[in-house]
Amino acid sequence: MSDARTFRAPGRVNLIGEHTDYNLGFVLPIALNLDTRIRTSPSLDSFLHVHSAAHGETCSVPVAGIDSLTPQGHWSDYIFGVAFQLRALGFDIPALNLHVESTVPEGAGLSSSAALEVASALALLQGRQLDRLELARLCQRAESYFVGMPCGIMDQYVSVFGREHAATKIDCRSLESEAVPLPDGLAIIAVNSMVKHSLGQSAYRERVAECAEAAKALGVASLREATLERLAGVPMSRAARLRARHVISENLRVEHFVEAARAGDVSRMGQLFLNSHDSMRYDYEISCAEIDFLVEAAARLPGCHGARMTGGGFGGCTVNLVAEQSVPAFAEAIKDAYMAYSGRCPAVIPCVPAPGACEIRQNT
Ligand code: GLA
Numbered sequence: 001m002s003d004a005r006t007f008r009a010p011g012r013v014n015l016i017g018e019h020t021d022y023n024l025g026f027v028l029p030i031a032l033n034l035d036t037r038i039r040t041s042p043s044l045d046s047f048l049h050v051h052s053a054a055h056g057e058t059c060s061v062p063v064a065g066i067d068s069l070t071p072q073g074h075w076s077d078y079i080f081g082v083a084f085q086l087r088a089l090g091f092d093i094p095a096l097n098l099h100v101e102s103t104v105p106e107g108a109g110l111s112s113s114a115a116l117e118v119a120s121a122l123a124l125l126q127g128r129q130l131d132r133l134e135l136a137r138l139c140q141r142a143e144s145y146f147v148g149m150p151c152g153i154m155d156q157y158v159s160v161f162g163r164e165h166a167a168t169k170i171d172c173r174s175l176e177s178e179a180v181p182l183p184d185g186l187a188i189i190a191v192n193s194m195v196k197h198s199l200g201q202s203a204y205r206e207r208v209a210e211c212a213e214a215a216k217a218l219g220v221a222s223l224r225e226a227t228l229e230r231l232a233g234v235p236m237s238r239a240a241r242l243r244a245r246h247v248i249s250e251n252l253r254v255e256h257f258v259e260a261a262r263a264g265d266v267s268r269m270g271q272l273f274l275n276s277h278d279s280m281r282y283d284y285e286i287s288c289a290e291i292d293f294l295v296e297a298a299a300r301l302p303g304c305h306g307a308r309m310t311g312g313g314f315g316g317c318t319v320n321l322v323a324e325q326s327v328p329a330f331a332e333a334i335k336d337a338y339m340a341y342s343g344r345c346p347a348v349i350p351c352v353p354a355p356g357a358c359e360i361r362q363n364t
Pocket residue numbers: 014017018019020021022111151152153154155311312313
């Protein structure tokens with residue numbers, strides 16, 4: 001009998017509700033059928049050894065030294081950041097070998113980092129109990145305070161709480177969620193632009209600060225509490241006003257999208273996707289030429305109800321609502337169009353809602 005164990009955590013695609021999580025609003029992601037898997041075995045020294053198959057590298061730290069770790073700007077920061085946060089909650093970190101493999105593409109806006117954090121937390125816990133919401137929050141802290149990316153809770157939350165057969169509407173203020181089943185016959189297709197512009201991280205910070213500025217000017221604790229009527233009457237910088245307009249209208253779009261999904265109204269769902277994309281493009285200013293091309297090209301294709309960028313911005317994937325029977329023709333046509341435009345071959349990724357993170361039990 002081996003002592004090996006395997007833990008998995010999914011990536012996500014966000015259907016709608018972009019940059020609303022750190023404004024304590026609503027988001028509607030699905031946990032993906034793409035995941036990060038970590039195989040663990042006891043290590044024979046007192047070190048934590050982590051090996052990434054994707055990077056072909058191993059990093060080792062003594063378990064006694066985890067409290068004094070600092071970020072290195074390296075893929076291992078996500079894992080050691082989680083170890084650091086577990087120590088802060090009083091958990092001992094066992095001496096282990098961690099072998100990391102992932103089917104979540106990096107830099108595609110499908111949350112490979114949250115999948116890695118959540119899988120790492122389960123791997124390091126080795127079956128010890130931690131409340132699921134605490135698990136998500138711990139991984140968010142690892143990313144915000146250790147890796148240094150001041151993200152919201154969406155990615156880690158859905159990686160923990162994702163459900164099969166449905167999207168997950170998260171209220172980022174109460175941290176409660178509900179299942180939102182999608183209409184039959186509708187496929188969710190991500191199209192990876194294969195570009196990620198490097199201003200992503202600094203632009204994210206800037207947006208977080210501009211939203212805080214707008215909330216302050218409006219006299220509310222978060223933009224979740226703001227309305228478009230109130231926004232119209234309060235002086236603030238141009239950037240803060242545009243960001244606030246996106247966040248307030250995006251929260252409304254999430255509510256409307258959920259209503260439309262429940263009513264099976266796919267053309268309204270598609271229209272809300274396009275409106276959301278315009279809002280990200282013109283008010284939040286986080287799109288880029290490649291993504292705008294993909295959204296516009298998709299919207300013209302038969303069977304595609306709507307498209308928008310998904311994730312933090314400046315590249316990565318679009319998410320498309322496509323009638324199931326049109327998917328093969330859609331995939332062909334969007335590949336051809338994007339190849340002709342950019343010379344790059346986009347990955348077309350069918351997204352199937354998958355359950356949240358868990359241990360994979362071997363039954364052989
Ligand atoms: C990144 C962050 C999330 C969220 C999205 C934008 O994925 O990690 O918390 O803010 O961007 O919706």
